[in-house]
Amino acid sequence: MAVIAVYSVKGGVGKTSLAANLAWCSSAISCRRTLLWDLDAAGGAAYMLGVDPPSTGRAESVFTQDRKPEKLITSTPFANLDVLPADESIRGLDARLSRIGKRRRLAKLAESLGQNYERIVLDCPPVLNEISAQVMHAADVVIVPLPPSPLSHRAFEMVVKEVKEIGKNHPPILPVLSMLDMRRALHRDARAANPGWPAIPMASAMEQSAVRREPVGAFAASSPAAKAVAQLWTAIERKLAKTS
Template sequence: MASIAVYSVKGGVGKTTFAVNLAWCSAQISRRKTLLWDLDPANGAGFLLGIDPGKKHTAHSVFADGSDPAKLIQHSRYPGLDLLPADESLRTLDRQLDKLGKKKRLTKLVERLAKDYDRIIFDCPPVLNAVSTQVMRAANVVIVPLPPSPLSARAFETVVEEVRGAGKGHPPILPVLSMIDMRRSLHRDARAANPTWPVVPLASAIEQCAVERQPVGAFAPKSPAARAFAQLWTAIERKLASK
C-alpha cells in the first residue's frame, strides 16, 4: 500500500480536482483498490464524485474517539474507488489533534486501512497546522499543483519546508505545473524553467468536472486533460516504485 497526498498551502490551484482525477486513474487505469480520503471540510472531493454528503457531521470521529474509518467509507460509481468523505466537523481537526497529543494518529489509521486498499489518496486542506504535519508523516509522496505565478512559487517553497519538517524520512515531492496555457508567455517561461515537471493543461474539460460531477477520464477519456492526468499518474507510480 502507498499513500499519496495532494497538497498546497494556496487555494484555487486545482488541488481537489487533482485528487479526484488521480484517484480515478488509480482505480480505473492501474486497477488498484483506491481510497480517496477527503480531509478538506469543503467536501469538494465528494461533490466531484457525485456523492452527496450525509446528514451527520461525523468525519472527525475517526480521529477523536478512534472510530473505525471503514464505517464512514462510501462506494463511488466507479469500481475499486471509495471515498472517506469530509464534512464541517473537520474545521476543528487541528485543535483536536493538538489536544489529543497523538502525532501519528493519521499514520495509525492509514495502517488500519492498508489491508483493504492498495492506494490511499489524501485531498488535503490548504493549511499549515497539525493536520498537514500528520499528512506529511503518513504520505509516501506529495503532489503539489503549481499554476505558473509568483504566488504559487512562494507557496511551493512553504510546502517544501513543511515536508522537510516531517523528519529525516520525509516523503518525496512531485511538483506539477497546472492550468498551463502555452499561448501565454509566463506559462511558457514556467515550462522552460521546469522541463521535467509533469504538466496538466488549462482545459475546459477539467472545468466541466464540477458540472458533470465526474473525473475527466470518465466523460472525456480522449481529451488532452484526461491524457495529462493519466501521464501524471504513471509518473507517480514510477516515483513510488523507485523508493
C-alpha cells in the same frame, strides 16, 4: 499500500480536482483498490465523484476513536474506488489533533485502512498546521499543484520546508504545473523553466469534470487533460516504485 497526498498551502490551485482524478486513475488505469480520503471541510473531492456530503458531521470522529473510518466510507459509481468524505466537523480537526497529542494518528489510520486499499489519495486542506504535519508523516509521496505565478512559487517553497522538517526520511515531493495555459507568456516561461515537471493544462474538460461530477478520464478519455492526468499518475507510480 501507499498514501498519495495532494497538498498545497495555497487555495485555488486545482488541488481537489487533481486528487479526485488521480484516485480514479489509480482505480481505473492501475486497477488498484483505491480510497479517496477527503480532509478538506469543503468536501469537494467526494462531490466530484458523485458522492453527496454526509447529513451528519462525523468525519472528525474517526480521529478520536469514536468511530471507525470504515463506518463512514462510501462507494462511488466507479469500480475499485471508494471515498471517505469530509464534512463541517473537519473544521475543528486541527485543535482536536493538538489536544490528542498523537503526531502519527493519521498515519496509523491510513495503515489500518491499507488492509483493504492499495492506494489512499488524500485531498488535503490548504493549511500549515497540525493536520498538514500529520499528512507529511502519513504520505509516501506529496503532489504539489502549482499554477504558474510568483505566489505559487512561494507556496511551493513553504511546502518543501514543511516536508523536509520530517527529517531525512521525508516523503518525496512531486511538483505539478496545474491550470497551464500556453497562450500566456508567464505560463510558457514557467514551462520552459521546469520542463521535467508534469503539467495539467487549463482545459474545459477539467471544468466539466466538476460540473458532471465525473473524472475527466471517464467521459473524455482522449482529451489532452485526461491524457495529462494519466501521465501524472504513471509518474506517481514510478516514484512510488523507486521508494518502495
